[in-house]
Structure formats: structure tokens, C-alpha cells
Amino acid sequence: MTFRLTCPVCGARDVYEFRYGGPERGMRPAQEDLSPEEHFRWTQFRTTRPAPQEEWWYHAAGCGVWFSTWRNPATNREEGPAT
Amino acid sequence: MRRLAPSPTTRVEVDRPVPFRWVGRSIEGCQGDTVASALWNAGVRTFGRSFEYHRPRGLFDLEGEGASQLVAIDGLPNQSAGTTALRAGMSVSAQNVSGDPRSDLYGVLDRFDRWMPAGFYYRRFHRPYRAWPFFQNRMRALAGLGVLDTSSPHDDARRSELYLNADVAVVGGGVSGMAAALAAARPGVRVCLFERRPWLGGHMDWRVRETRGERLYERAHGLAEEVAAHPHIRALTAAPVTGIWGENLVTGFQNGSDADGFDERHWECRARAVIVATGTIERPLVFNHNDRPGVMVSDTAWRLARSYAVRPGMRAVFSVGDDLALEAAVDLASLGIDVAAVADARADGADPELVAALERAGIEFLPGYAASAALGKHAVAGVTIATLDGSDERRFACDLLVANAGRQPDIGALSSAGARFRHSPHTHTFEIESLPADVFAAGRVTGLVDAEAIETSGRRAGLEAFVHLAGGLGAAFPSTDEPSVYAELTKIRAYSSELPGPPAGCGILHGPNLGSGRKAFLDFDEDGTWKNAVQCAEQGFDVPELAKRFGNFGLGPGQYRVPGQNVAMAMAQITGTAIEEIRCTTVRPPLIAPKLATVAGPNHDSYKRTPLHDDQASRGGVFRRAGAWQRARYFSDDHTCRAEIRNVRENVGLLDSSPLGKFRIYGPDAIHALQRVYISDMTKMKPGRCKYSAMCNDTGNIIDDGVVVPMGRDDYYFTTSSNRAASTVEWFRYHTRYDGWNYNLVNLTDTLASINLAGPRARDVLRKVTDADLSNQAFPYIGYREIAVGDGIAARCMRLGFVGELSYELHVGASHAPHVWDLLWSAGEEFGIQPFGLEAQNALRAEKGHVIIGAESEQRVTLLDIGMGWLWSREDTASKKVGAPALRACQDQPNRMKLVGFRVDEGGGSPQDGAIVVDGDDILGFVCTTRYSEALGWQFGMALVKERAIGDGDVAGLEIYENLGGRPRRTRATIVPPHFYDPDGTRLRS
């Protein structure tokens, strides 16, 4: 498996250069009155589906930026949300 | 044997002999030979024995893929004779052989096939269960190919890697591939071309037939020169492609020569478009004893003669199904090889020009006939040829039987690129149904046979790829010659349609009078016979993908090429299914197997060295790999480091702690970022003081600790453990990615060296190299000062006590570090200064009860578990500290692992780090670090154990269990507070 991703700083680069940060799951929840269940759902649960999704990637072997991008795990292509 | 007279197609230098050894015998090849061509020329017919039945096997095809032609070379097993270039002095031996390959002792297995039906190994020997290990051992002794020579530690081949980027990658350097490369290589377009053979030209490289006033090899040579001279084309020869992956990553390897500076290298090419021109392979004809040495496909016989000037045999018979093989027969006859007869499985459809040429050469032509059996015990001595209905059978004496059932496209590369295929009743092959948008096919892989059509298809594919890159016809071309490209493509599309398309193919699968087919092989690698295929179907494994696995068809080194689409055709025929309804088996990468060592690449051990490396080496430092660094572990042969430890406790020692992570964070929101990732309240920092804290992950596990120092307004300096240095930036940015905070983070780890001066005389030493006030009042414990050392070298100085003594940690510019080290060394001489290494530091800090993340913690352990809950700012929810919710959730969980100190009881031994702590059969935890302390006079340690082992729990003391070399050992220990040495901290505050 290999594909390319577009870093907002460096442009299209080999996926080997990036580290995956999981699908977008919203901001870190407020900790006031945060139940353990809510906390662990946010930290542990991932919803990868074979359809375009927003994901976080880190350009580890490059500029060191975290960015989010839309990608389809079924095709490994960057692909915007289904309209 | 005497070589054939060299011709313009000859690729060897017959007058430059190359001596080598074959199973101990000295023989000779010549410059340019492969191992296979040299062996064949020397009269060797049996290259090895087959995997299961130990049948003699020889040279079937020269592409180097089947197991039949694998040999051991200089002790390395499973080398391809067909593709390995011959080198002087090579020692080549046969595989899977007991004794001489011509009379292998296990050859008797060939008679046992009745008892070894398809799926034999899956179904036999599993009952009774207890008997299985016995049979397993016996079968393992017989199975496998080749023997690894463990006396030679590893092969010392030179490995290399090459990473390419191309606009267009062309797979296959035949005429269509070269034409495609030349057509695509317009201004601004970079083309990489990969050819598996050591030269460009494909099958036209050895064909002397004349078309349109030019011999085919001349056309091939002409194009090869153009490609070589083209500034935009990089052509790699001897470079098989192993697969085409996502977004057109073409991977492969390349065999190098002495001049190349590598023996085998891995390469990858990221391309925007790919053109596949891999040609065809011959589909093997299935008939009785079709694996006898001396049976080969037509390209093998032809290339032996034309490329290597080797006489493939004295007297040849052909049983084939395509025009190229007929051309081979005519050509071999012209080179003086006696061709007794040519059977063509096609009743009609043969090229009349070639039939006439056969007649002129006096060769008997038998349309509608095919081989039914090869004769001869160890090698081919004759053949029976019969009409397809088996009625008219004829016998010929021969030592060379050229056999194929026709041709099929070599679809491996296309298949791995995502192409789809369907069966064509016209060509009798699985031909391309659809291609990905950026993949193009050209040449014989598309079924073309006509030479002009092949070359034109290449030029067309090159232009199509170029237009695709440019965004399609009508889009703005990047090149200046837009109108000409447009016109050329339109013209070539029209011209293509006038040229001959794919001709009718040959649909034969097996020869006549097959019988049970128990000695007729579909797969040579694992001895898969026609009978096995029938058995597969009988047992319900009746579709190709199932039969492939149950009967082991195409799982060996030959992969797809042999048996190729024969498996699909066999299943269709045996089950009476229309071939159109059958899916051929998937071709899986690697299409051609590279050595694993080549994929692994050269053995680069890349590590970092601190600026103080050389000085420590000169003082006897023994270096070990620690994370990304080489670090001094010991300074003597005593790996318990008694002298180093004693010197720190009594005098003063110097430690190079440069790998320590060092960072600057600044900006208006820097404090927010610190509050997020550190578990303590970081707003409570004081100037001139180090703030010790830790980081947790989202599950509350401690992952790092270090100190933070405020440097100025919104400006902080902090340290991390050495192995967190590389991921700290990522960590900060990840956990603040939604916040839009304005801060900058700079990794200073390699910029600044770190020198740790530790011991009761540390102040005396430092005082000699700085004017700064080092008194306990002016620069107390946990203090931070910026001091000038020597002639004014700026040093960030922290008064910390990791090893439990008065100590100063000096962070200085990496380039100044050796000088500062020297200054300290000279200043310390009168106080008995000595270096100490990582092991001494480890023992010293453990004696003090200071933890190392990763040693006294592991992935289940939280901040609270190792007794560092005092760092946690519990009330702070506003900062959304990473790990805080998890700590809240688990703080009252019962019976978690806790860190304890222990003292080994009187008379106990010295357990090792990692030993387990037990209560009967129950494992309570494990020992993290344990050492004998000279200062204390006893063996101490830290362990992570379940809470019930502690305090009021139901277990008294610790029982440590080890089983070293099968000798169980139990050690009793008592739990004590983990502040073994100087529990009040008077020494580090002194």
C-alpha cells in the first residue's frame, strides 16, 4: 500500500513521510463534568469507513505540521466529502 | 560443446572464456553467459531435482523464475541460473539433491505419487495428533529448496537503493516499450524505463526476420541507441519490476555488475503515468513427462542459440501453437540445428510464409498434432506426437523438445496496477478488459503480433500518456509543440486501426493421450500434475483460486508464469465450465522475487554521536546504541561499574548527557501549551528555578519527565528524556492543534550539548572554571543560572540531583562542548575527576530511587502508579491537561500495579532486571531495576507489583522468580521505601 498526501506546506509527498493521527473527531472535550465514558469514547473510538473522511496527518519527515485532509480509505486518494 | 558461430544477435564473447565449477567439476562458460547458458553449453541437462517427487529438472525457460532452474551459488541457495550473470570462479551446485543430480537418491519418491494426492499435506498426518511432530520432522527434512550454508555468516553482496521520480514509467524495454518511452519523452517530461533483461530490445533482439526492409534485431538495436542517447529517458536494464502499487509506485530491483558499484539494488519509481509493455509468455503444454530436462519453451531454445551462441540440442522436435515458435524452428534450422519435425496444435492459422519456410528447410510440418509424451529417463531422448484426437501417433528421436501451447500476455505488472481481464475466445487468452486511467498498455501484452503494429502501439501509448499528463486532448499542453502532438496522436490512432490486430490464438491445454495425467505437470515448482487438478475439482476445490491453494498451483517461485492461465483453463475443462465464466487467478507481487536482503537495503546503521564522543572514546568509553545515539555505557571491563560509581559518590564524575531533549518554547500562548501537556501547574514557575514535571498520554500513562525553566517573558526552556526528544514537537502540536495558539517550539537537542558534573567535589571543580557565585545560598538545589565558563562560554546551568549527589548540568553550544569538557577535566584532576557512563548513572539514580520512564514504567502504568501523583494539578480542568481525565477515572481503581522499592533478604542472590514477582502460580509483577549497592551494602531494587503485594495486602514480602538456563531460582525480598541512598537528600542539597 502506498499513496501520496498533500502537505499544506510542502505539497504532494510520499505517505511514508507522514504519521497518521486518526480521523477527525472534534475538539478535546471540556474536562469539567466529563464522564470517563465520554472521555474514553473521544480518545479511543475511531470510525474509519470506506468513504471519504476528514483525517489528521503529521508531516514527520518534512516540515512537522499537523494538518487535516479529506481522504477516501477505500481508494487511498485524497477526495472531498461526498456531496 | 562448441558454440555456434557468432551472429549479429549474439550477446556473448565466445573467445573470452570464464571458468567456474559445477557440483565440484571445473567447466567453462564465456563472457556474457548466464549460469544457465553456460551449464547448458557444457552439456549439463539436469540442474536440480523437483520439490516433491525429486524428478530431474533442467532448463525450461530463461527468465529465471521456476524452481527448476534454481541453483546454489557460492553457498547461497535459490539463485536463478537463468538470470544470474556468470562470473569467473563461481561454484555452482544443484539443489534438492542427495548425491549427483543425475542419480538422486530420493528420486524413488517419484513412484509414490499415487499416495500423495492433491492436498496431501493438508489432510494426512494430522491424526493421531501425537504422531504429527514425527511426520513433520521427516517431511521438513525432505521439503524446502536448497540448504543455507550457515558456515558463511552472510552474503557480502553490495546492496543499494534508488528512489526515482518520473512523469512516465515504462515497464518493459522491448520495441513497444522503447517506442513508448521515445514518444512520451517530450520537453519537460521525464521517462524511466525498466527492462528485466540486461539489454533493451525484447523479443526482437534475437529475431532476424526482415520486415519493411529491415531486420527486426536491427530495428531493436536502433531504438535502443535512441533511448540510450535520449536526455529525458533513464533506462534501467537487468531491472525486473516486482509490482505496481498505489498511485503508480513502480518497484523492482536491479542486478549490477562490478562496474555498477552494487550487486543488487532495490529501486522505487513514483510515476504520474505508467506504460506497461511486458510482452507475452509461452503457455506450457501439458503432456506426459513434460518436465524432462530437454523440454523447453521456444524462446529458451531460440535465445540460447541467438543470444548466447549455445546449441540448444542436436536434434529438435517442436510441439507448439504460435507463429513465433514456427519462426524459431526455421531460424534454428538455419543455424545448423537438425529440426526433425514441427507439430502445430493449430489445425490451421499458421503464418503461410513460415510454413513455406519450414518446407524449404525440409522440416516435416504436422498441423493439428501435439506432443503426447516425452521419452527418455533422465533427459529427453524422444517424443511421441499425435493428432489431437490421439488417433495417429508418431514417434521421433530427439534430445530437444520445444513445446508450448501458445502464448499468453504477461499480465503480472498490469494486474498489480489494477487492470481487469476477461477471456477472449479469439486469442484464447485473458486479455485486458479495463485499465486504470493513468496506466497504458502497449505491444504484445495487448495481443499484437505484427511487428509494425507492436511498435506503433508503443508510440501511441507514449503519446496517450503524454496527453493524459497534459490533461487530455484539447487541454493546454505544457509543451511548446502542442499542434504537432495533437496531429500526431490523431494520425497514429487512425494508423493503428489499419494495422493487423491480435490474431487467433491456440486454445489447446494438454496433449493427446494424456491418460490419468499423473506425470503431466501443470506446475513444476511443486509438482502439481493434471491428476492433482482433477482431484482438486473432485474434492470441491473447483475454481482456480481454490485449486491454486489446495493443489499448490502457482505458489512456488514461478508464481504466475508457470502454470499461468493453464490453471483456469484446466478447471474450466475439468468441471465443464465455460472459460468465459472463470476468473483467472490473481497475480500477486513480487512478480519476480528479489532477495530479502535487497529489499532491506544496505546495512546502514545511522546513529548520532555527541560532540564529546571522541574524547570519551579516548578515555576508554565502551559505546552502545541508546535510541538514536551511540553513548558511552562503561569506562572499564567491569560492567557493574563499581569504580565509576564510587568515584561519583566520593569525588566527582563527568557524564556526557547530551542526548537529553532540549527545547525552547516561546510566544504569548506558550504557557497554555505547557499547561496542556504537562500534568503540573506550570503557572507556578519561578525565575532561576527548575520546575520538575511529567507528561502523560490520554490514558494517563506517564510518557516523559523533565524540567521547565522560565527564561523571560513568554519564553521557556525545557528538557525531555532522550528518547522523547524526537516526538516532542509532534506531541505539543498534536495536542494543541485545535486551539490556534500562538507559540513557537524549537528543538535544541542537537544544538546544545549537556555535561553532568556530579559528586561531592562538583562545586570545587566548577568554581575553578567560572566566576559565578556557586555558594549554596546563591545557587541552591533546583536552581537555574546562566553562567560564563572559561573565557566566557555561555552555559545554562541546572543544579539537579538525578544521581543523588551535588551536581551541575551544563548545557553549552555543541561546538563549545569539547572545550568545556576539557576545562572541567583539567580543573577536576586534583579532585580525582573520572568519567562515568550510562550504566553507572543508571545504578546511581536507582540507588536514589529516581525513576526512568520506560524502566520503572511501562504502557499500563500511570503517573499515580509510580508514586508521582504529587505532580498532578488535580483541580485544574480548564487547561484540559492531557491525561487528567484518565487519572481521575483510575485514581481509586483497586489492585493496580504500583512501584515499590525492595531490599533482597539476607543470603539472597542478585536477581536480574525483568525477573517476575510471584505468589505461588500467580504473577504479581516484575523487577524494573535491581543492583548491588556498595554504598548500602545490600542488593536493592524497584519493582512494579499488584497492590495486594504491598503493605496491608495478603502477601508478605516479595518472591522473585527466575528461570535462567532451565535453573529455577527464587529470591526473597522485603519491601522498603524506594529512597535507598541519602533518603533526606542532604547530599544533593549540600
Ligand SMILES: [Zn+2]
Ligand atoms: Zn510538510
